[in-house]
Amino acid sequence: xxxxxxxxxxxxxxxxxxxxxxxxxxxxxxxxxxxxxxxxxxxxxxxxxxxxxxxxxxxxxxxxxxxxxxxxxxxxxxxxxxxxxxxxxxxxxxxxxxxxxxxxxxxxxxxxxxxxxxxxxxxxxxxxxxxxxxxxxxxxxxxxxxxxxxxxxxxxxxxxxxxxxxxxxxxxxxxxxxxxxxxxxxxxxxxxxxxxxxxxxxxxxxxxxxxxxxxxxxxxxxxxxxxxxxxxxxxxxxxxxxxxxxxxxxxxxxxxxxxxxxxxxxxxxxxxxxxxxxxxxxxxxxxxxxxxxxxxxxxxxxxxxxxxxxxxxx
Amino acid sequence: xxxxxxxxxxxxxxxxxxxxxxxxxxxxxxxxxxxxxxxxxxxxxxxxxxxxxxxxxxxxxxxxxxxxxxxxxxxxxxxxxxxxxxxxxxxxxxxxxxxxxxxxxxxxxxxxxxxxxxxxxxxxxxxxxxxxxxxxxxxxxxxxxxxxxxxxxxxxxxxxxxxxxxxxxxxxxxxxxxxxxxxxxxxxxxxxxxxxxxxxxxxxxxxxxxxxxxxxxxxxxxxxxxxxxxxxxxxxxxxxxxxxxxxxxxxxxxxxxxxxxxxxxxxxxxxxxxxxxxxxxxxxxxxxxxxxxxxxxxxxxxxxxxxxxxxxxxxxxxxxxxxxxxxxxxxxxxxxxxxxxxxxxxxxxxxxxxxxxxxxxxxxxxxxxxxxxxxxxxxxxxxxxxxxxxxxxxxxxxxxxxxxxxxxxxxxxxxxxxxxxxxxxxxxx
Numbered sequence: 001x002x003x004x005x006x007x008x009x010x011x012x013x014x015x016x017x018x019x020x021x022x023x024x025x026x027x028x029x030x031x032x033x034x035x036x037x038x039x040x041x042x043x044x045x046x047x048x049x050x051x052x053x054x055x056x057x058x059x060x061x062x063x064x065x066x067x068x069x070x071x072x073x074x075x076x077x078x079x080x081x082x083x084x085x086x087x088x089x090x091x092x093x094x095x096x097x098x099x100x101x102x103x104x105x106x107x108x109x110x111x112x113x114x115x116x117x118x119x120x121x122x123x124x125x126x127x128x129x130x131x132x133x134x135x136x137x138x139x140x141x142x143x144x145x146x147x148x149x150x151x152x153x154x155x156x157x158x159x160x161x162x163x164x165x166x167x168x169x170x171x172x173x174x175x176x177x178x179x180x181x182x183x184x185x186x187x188x189x190x191x192x193x194x195x196x197x198x199x200x201x202x203x204x205x206x207x208x209x210x211x212x213x214x215x216x217x218x219x220x221x222x223x224x225x226x227x228x229x230x231x232x233x234x235x236x237x238x239x240x241x242x243x244x245x246x247x248x249x250x251x252x253x254x255x256x257x258x259x260x261x262x263x264x265x266x267x268x269x270x271x272x273x274x275x276x277x278x279x280x281x282x283x284x285x286x287x288x289x290x291x292x293x294x295x296x297x298x299x300x301x302x303x304x305x306x307x308x309x310x311x312x313x314x
Numbered sequence: 315x316x317x318x319x320x321x322x323x324x325x326x327x328x329x330x331x332x333x334x335x336x337x338x339x340x341x342x343x344x345x346x347x348x349x350x351x352x353x354x355x356x357x358x359x360x361x362x363x364x365x366x367x368x369x370x371x372x373x374x375x376x377x378x379x380x381x382x383x384x385x386x387x388x389x390x391x392x393x394x395x396x397x398x399x400x401x402x403x404x405x406x407x408x409x410x411x412x413x414x415x416x417x418x419x420x421x422x423x424x425x426x427x428x429x430x431x432x433x434x435x436x437x438x439x440x441x442x443x444x445x446x447x448x449x450x451x452x453x454x455x456x457x458x459x460x461x462x463x464x465x466x467x468x469x470x471x472x473x474x475x476x477x478x479x480x481x482x483x484x485x486x487x488x489x490x491x492x493x494x495x496x497x498x499x500x501x502x503x504x505x506x507x508x509x510x511x512x513x514x515x516x517x518x519x520x521x522x523x524x525x526x527x528x529x530x531x532x533x534x535x536x537x538x539x540x541x542x543x544x545x546x547x548x549x550x551x552x553x554x555x556x557x558x559x560x561x562x563x564x565x566x567x568x569x570x571x572x573x574x575x576x577x578x579x580x581x582x583x584x585x586x587x588x589x590x591x592x593x594x595x596x597x598x599x600x601x602x603x604x605x606x607x608x609x610x611x612x613x614x615x616x617x618x619x620x621x622x623x624x625x626x627x628x629x630x631x632x633x634x635x636x637x638x639x640x641x642x643x644x645x646x647x648x649x650x651x652x653x654x655x656x657x658x659x660x661x662x663x664x665x666x667x668x669x670x671x672x673x674x675x676x677x678x679x680x681x682x683x684x685x686x687x688x689x690x691x692x693x694x695x696x697x698x699x700x701x702x703x704x705x706x707x708x709x710x711x712x713x714x715x716x717x718x719x720x721x722x723x724x725x726x727x728x729x730x731x732x733x734x735x736x737x738x739x740x741x742x743x
Contacts, residue, residue: 280416284703
C-alpha cells in the first residue's frame with residue numbers, strides 16, 4: 001500500500017528504499033524531503049507567525065477592550081464594534097476608500113494595458129521607454145507626493161489660472177480633492193501594473209496574430225478576441241492587487257491633503273492611524289482595522305471568483 | 315564543508331555588538347564615582363544646548379549629582395512607554411498639553427502641593443496647568459516657561475499708518491479696514507498647513523470657554539446637542555463668525571499657502587499681521603532679524619478690561635511619584651527654578667518665565683504681553699480640553715474653506731457625543 005507513494009517520488013530516495021524497508025520509522029524519515037527544504041520553509045513561517053499572525057491576533061484581542069495604548073484596560077465586549085457602525089466618520093471613510101479604489105483601479109488598468117501594448121510593439125527605443133515607465137515604482141511615494149503637492153498648490157494654479165477649480169488649489173476643494181490623489185496614485189501604480197501586463201503580452205504566440213491578420217481581422221478585433229482573453233489571468237491579478245492596494249491607500253493622502261479639507265479625503269487606513277495613535281483610541285480603531293481586514297478579504301475573494309470564471313485556458 | 319571566511323563573521327559581529335553596547339551605555343555613564351546619577355527626560359529639541367549649559371553649571375555647584383540629559387523626539391509616546399515599563403525618568407520636562415493632563419490624572423507624578431517652590435510661581439500660569447487635569451487635588455507639575463497666542467503685528471507698519479493696538483473687536487475690524495484702504499493686506503493666511511487655523515480658534519474660543527464650559531461639556535457627555543445647556547452650536551457660533559471675519563481680510567490665495575510662506579511674507583513687511591503665536595517669532599526673525607513685532611491678544615470682546623491672553627505652558631517640569639532619587643531630583647528642580655537660571659533660559663527660548671519677579675527679555679513681542687502675565691489675565695488653549703480623537707483641526711479648516719459654521723459646530727457636537735458614548739472608563743484601577 002505504501003508502494004504507490006514512493007513510485008511518484010524522485011529517484012534519489014528509491015536507491016535507499018531497500019535498506020529502509022526493514023524499519024518503518026527509518027523509511028518514513030527517508031521519504032521526507034531533504035532538510036534543506038525545511039530550512040527554506042520554516043524560518044519564513046516562524047517569522048511570519050511572529051511578526052504578522054501574532055500581532056493580528058493581539059489586535060483582535062485588544063479590539064475587545066478599552067485599551068488606550070498604555071495603562072490599564074478592561075474587557076468591553078463587542079461595544080467597540082457596535083460603536084463603529086454608529087460612527088458616521090467611519091462610514092464616510094469607507095465610502096471614500098471604495099470610491100477612490102474603484103476609480104483608481106479602473107484608470108490604472110486601462111492606462112497600464114494601453115501603455116503595455118505600446119511597449120510590447122516594435123517601437124524605437126523600446127527598452128528605454130520600458131525603463132522610463134518603471135521609474136515611478138522605484139521612487140518613494142512620499143517624496144513624489146510632496147513634489148505633486150507643490151505641483152498642485154503652486155505650479156498648476158499659475159499654469160492653468162483660467163480654470164477656477166485649479167487656480168484655487170484643487171487640494172483644498174472638498175468635492176474634487178480626491179481626484180488629485182487619484183492622479184498621484186494612478187501615476188505611481190501604473191509602473192508595476194505595466195510590468196505585469198508586459199509579461200502577460202509576451203506569453204502570446206506571434207502566430208495567432210499572423211493567422212488573424214490573414215483572416216482579415218482588424219486590430220480592435222484582434223485585441224478583443226486574442227490579446228485580452230489570453231492575458232485575462234494577468235488582468236485578474238492586476239485588478240485584484242490594484243483594488244486591494246488602493247483600498248489601503250495611505251501615503252498619497254498624507255503627502256497631498258492629509259485627509260483634508262475637513263475629513264473629505266480621509267481613508268480608512270488614515271482614520272485608523274489618526275484615531276488610534278494621535279487620537280488615543282487604540283482599541284476602537286483596532287476594531288475598525290479588524291473589520292477592514294474582513295472587508296478586504298471578502299472583496300478580494302469575490303473578485304477572484306468573478307474574474308477567474310471568464311479567464312481563458314490555453 | 316565550511317568556508318573559512320564564514321567563521322570569521324562571528325567574532326566580527328560580536329565585536330560590533332560589543333562596540334554598539336558600549337556606545338549605548340556610554341550615554342548613561344559619566345563620572346563613575348559615587349555621584350548620584352539623574353536621568354533628565356527632555357522633550358524640546360531646540361532647548362538641548364540651553365539645558366546642557368544649565369546642567370554644566372549645576373554640576374559645578376553640586377559635584378555629588380550627575381545629570382544626564384535625554385532629549386527625545388516623540389516625547390508623548392516615549393514617556394508613556396517608560397511609565398508603562400515602570401522606568402520613570404528622575405526629572406521630566408514635557409509640553410503641558412492635554413496628554414500631560416491625562417498622565418497626571420493617572421497619578422504617576424509627584425504632588426507638589428506642599429513644596430515651597432509652588433509659591434514662587436505665577437498662580438495664573440499654574441492654573442493653566444491645573445485645568446489640564448490632575449490626580450485628585452494634587453499639583454502634579456510646575457510650569458517653567460510659557461508661550462503666548464495672539465495677533466503678531468508689525469510695529470513699523472502700525473506706526474507709519476498711525477494705528478493703535480486694538481482693544482476691542484470693533485477696533486480690530488477698524489484697523490483692518492484702515493490697512494485695507496491704505497493698500498496693505500491686513501493678514502497672511504496659511505491654510506495649506508491646516509494647524510495654522512488653530513491659533514486663532516484658540517485665541518477667540520477662549521472667551522466662550524470661560525466659566526467652566528468644558529467641565530459642563532464633560533458632564534453632559536452623550537447629551538451634548540441643541541437641547542443641552544451648553545454645546546458648541548450654542549456657545550461657539552460667535553467665535554466662528556469672528557474667525558471667518560478675520561479670514562476675510564486675508565491675502566489672495568490664503569487657502570493654499572504654508573506656515574513658512576506666511577512667516578516670510580510677514581518678515582518682509584508684505585502684510586501687517588499674522589494670526590500666530592510667539593513661536594512664529596524665531597522663524598520670522600530668521601528671515602528679517604530687524605523686524606519690530608509685537609503681540610496683542612484677540613480682543614473678542616467690547617470691554618477692553620475683559621481681554622484675556624491665551625497662553626500655554628511650553629515646558630512643564632515634574633518628577634515621578636515616589637522616585638528613588640527624589641531628593642537629588644528636587645535639588646536639580648530647585649536649581650532650574652532659580653530666577654537667573656530661568657530668566658536666561660526663557661530669554662534664549664523666546665518664552666515667558668513662570669517664576670514671580672523674573673525679568674522678561676527686551677524682545678518687544680514678549681514685553682507687549684507682559685502685563686497680561688503680571689495681572690494674571692490668562693487663559694489656556696481650548697484645544698487641550700477637546701479629546702484628541704475629535705477631528706478638530708480638519709473641521710475648523712473646512713469651515714474656513716466653505717464658511718458653513720452651522721455644519722462645523724454640529725460636527726463638533728456630534729463627535730463629542732460619539733466619543734463620550736464610546737469612551738468606557740477603566741474600572742477598578
